[in-house]
Amino acid sequence: MSDFLTSQGYDRGTSDKNLFIKRKEDDIILVQVSVDDIIFGSNNVELCETFVEIMKSEFEMSMMGELNYFLGLQVKQIKDGIFLSQAKYCKDLLRKFGMEVQINQHTLLN
Secondary structure, three states, X not given: OHHHHHHOOOEEOOOOOOEEEEEEOOEEXXXXXXXXXXXXXXXXXXXHHHHHHHHHHHXXXXXXXXXXXXXXXXXXXXXXXXXXXXXXXXXXXXXXXXOOOEEOOEEOOO
Protein backbone atom coordinates (compact mmCIF):
# COMPACT_ATOMS: atom_id res chain seq x y z
CA MET A 1 0.00 0.00 0.00
CA SER A 2 2.89 2.36 0.77
CA ASP A 3 4.31 1.90 -2.72
CA PHE A 4 0.88 2.46 -4.25
CA LEU A 5 0.26 5.67 -2.30
CA THR A 6 3.68 7.09 -3.13
CA SER A 7 3.11 6.21 -6.80
CA GLN A 8 -0.08 8.29 -6.60
CA GLY A 9 1.82 11.38 -5.44
CA TYR A 10 1.54 10.97 -1.68
CA ASP A 11 4.54 11.82 0.49
CA ARG A 12 5.31 9.75 3.54
CA GLY A 13 5.34 11.49 6.90
CA THR A 14 8.77 12.07 8.38
CA SER A 15 8.00 11.20 12.01
CA ASP A 16 5.14 8.77 11.30
CA LYS A 17 5.79 6.48 8.34
CA ASN A 18 2.12 5.44 8.32
CA LEU A 19 0.99 8.98 7.51
CA PHE A 20 0.71 9.97 3.86
CA ILE A 21 0.25 13.54 2.68
CA LYS A 22 -0.71 14.94 -0.70
CA ARG A 23 -0.91 18.62 -1.51
CA LYS A 24 -2.68 20.11 -4.51
CA GLU A 25 -2.37 23.89 -4.68
CA ASP A 26 -3.92 25.16 -1.40
CA ASP A 27 -5.56 21.81 -0.60
CA ILE A 28 -4.24 18.88 1.41
CA ILE A 29 -5.33 15.30 2.07
CA LEU A 30 -3.97 13.29 4.99
CA VAL A 31 -4.12 9.49 5.03
CA GLN A 32 -3.29 7.50 8.18
CA VAL A 33 -2.82 3.75 7.77
CA SER A 34 -3.06 1.54 10.85
CA VAL A 35 -2.88 -2.23 10.25
CA ASP A 36 -6.12 -2.79 8.32
CA ASP A 37 -7.74 0.57 9.04
CA ILE A 38 -7.34 3.75 7.02
CA ILE A 39 -8.56 7.16 8.04
CA PHE A 40 -8.33 10.15 5.78
CA GLY A 41 -9.44 13.72 5.65
CA SER A 42 -9.03 16.81 3.56
CA ASN A 43 -10.06 20.41 3.33
CA ASN A 44 -11.38 19.51 -0.16
CA VAL A 45 -14.17 16.94 -0.58
CA GLU A 46 -13.04 16.17 -4.14
CA LEU A 47 -9.65 14.97 -2.88
CA CYS A 48 -11.43 12.53 -0.55
CA GLU A 49 -13.68 11.29 -3.35
CA THR A 50 -10.69 10.77 -5.65
CA PHE A 51 -8.82 8.94 -2.87
CA VAL A 52 -11.76 6.55 -2.37
CA GLU A 53 -11.94 5.88 -6.11
CA ILE A 54 -8.25 5.06 -6.53
CA MET A 55 -8.19 2.90 -3.39
CA LYS A 56 -11.25 0.92 -4.45
CA SER A 57 -9.73 0.39 -7.90
CA GLU A 58 -6.56 -1.07 -6.36
CA PHE A 59 -7.69 -2.72 -3.11
CA GLU A 60 -10.74 -4.48 -1.76
CA MET A 61 -12.13 -2.07 0.80
CA SER A 62 -15.34 -0.86 2.33
CA MET A 63 -16.30 2.56 3.62
CA MET A 64 -17.44 2.65 7.22
CA GLY A 65 -18.68 6.24 7.11
CA GLU A 66 -17.80 9.14 9.35
CA LEU A 67 -15.08 8.46 11.89
CA ASN A 68 -16.40 8.06 15.44
CA TYR A 69 -13.81 5.88 17.13
CA PHE A 70 -10.19 5.08 16.20
CA LEU A 71 -7.34 3.51 18.19
CA GLY A 72 -9.01 4.18 21.53
CA LEU A 73 -9.96 7.75 20.67
CA GLN A 74 -13.52 8.94 20.41
CA VAL A 75 -13.88 11.40 17.55
CA LYS A 76 -16.62 14.02 17.51
CA GLN A 77 -16.93 16.04 14.31
CA ILE A 78 -18.99 19.22 14.43
CA LYS A 79 -19.15 22.44 12.44
CA ASP A 80 -16.61 24.18 14.70
CA GLY A 81 -13.98 21.46 14.50
CA ILE A 82 -12.97 17.95 15.45
CA PHE A 83 -12.73 16.95 19.09
CA LEU A 84 -10.84 13.93 20.41
CA SER A 85 -11.55 12.26 23.73
CA GLN A 86 -10.51 9.17 25.64
CA ALA A 87 -13.46 9.36 28.02
CA LYS A 88 -14.80 5.93 27.01
CA TYR A 89 -11.37 4.36 27.50
CA CYS A 90 -11.06 5.97 30.95
CA LYS A 91 -14.56 4.88 31.94
CA ASP A 92 -13.83 1.32 30.80
CA LEU A 93 -10.65 1.26 32.90
CA LEU A 94 -12.47 2.56 35.97
CA ARG A 95 -15.19 -0.05 35.49
CA LYS A 96 -12.64 -2.83 34.96
CA PHE A 97 -10.97 -2.12 38.30
CA GLY A 98 -14.18 -1.33 40.21
CA MET A 99 -13.32 2.33 40.62
CA GLU A 100 -16.48 4.02 39.32
CA VAL A 101 -16.94 7.33 41.05
CA GLN A 102 -20.31 8.46 42.43
CA ILE A 103 -21.04 12.18 42.07
CA ASN A 104 -24.41 13.73 43.00
CA GLN A 105 -25.96 10.24 43.03
CA HIS A 106 -24.99 9.71 39.39
CA THR A 107 -22.28 7.38 38.22
CA LEU A 108 -19.76 8.85 35.82
CA LEU A 109 -20.34 5.79 33.67
CA ASN A 110 -23.85 6.81 32.59
